[in-house]
Amino acid sequence: MKRMLSTSDIYLYRESVDFRKSINGLAAIIEEETDLPLGSGALFLFINKQRDKIKVLYWDKTGFALWYKCLEKDKYKWPSKEKNSVFTLTQFELDRLLSGFNIIGHKPVEIHDFTMT
Known part of the structure; x- marks a missing residue:
C-alpha cells in the first residue's frame, strides 16, 4: 500500500486533527490554513490526538482519495x-514514518506563509 502513496510533494500537517473529519474536512484545513496546492497530486498527512492513527489525503486525477x-x-x-504547521517530507521519510520510525528533527517548510486559525 505504501507504494501507492508516491509523489514528489509530501506535506505533513503538524497539528493533530479531529479524525471524524473525512475528505472535505481535511481538504478545508489545507485550503483555510495553508497556501499549498490541494489538487496537485501532493500527499497531505494528518495525525489524530492520540498519535496512533494517520490519514493521507491526495488527489488522484479523478477525485480526492483518503488513505x-x-x-x-x-x-x-x-x-x-x-512553530511551522506544515513540513515537507521525502518519499523515504514517508516510508519510514509509516513504518513507525522517528522522523522528528526534520526541517519545516520555509517557502510558504502558514497561519493557524
Missing part, C-alpha cells in the same frame, strides 16, 4: 513543538 492507517500498539513520532 488511513491505525497502529496496533505504538504511536507515530510526530513533530509537536516546532
Whole structure:
C-alpha cells in the first residue's frame, strides 16, 4: 500500500486533527490554513490526538482519495513543538514514518506563509 502513496510533494500537517473529519474536512484545513496546492497530486498527512492513527489525503486525477492507517500498539513520532504547521517530507521519510520510525528533527517548510486559525 505504501507504494501507492508516491509523489514528489509530501506535506505533513503538524497539528493533530479531529479524525471524524473525512475528505472535505481535511481538504478545508489545507485550503483555510495553508497556501499549498490541494489538487496537485501532493500527499497531505494528518495525525489524530492520540498519535496512533494517520490519514493521507491526495488527489488522484479523478477525485480526492483518503488513505488511513491505525497502529496496533505504538504511536507515530510526530513533530509537536516546532512553530511551522506544515513540513515537507521525502518519499523515504514517508516510508519510514509509516513504518513507525522517528522522523522528528526534520526541517519545516520555509517557502510558504502558514497561519493557524
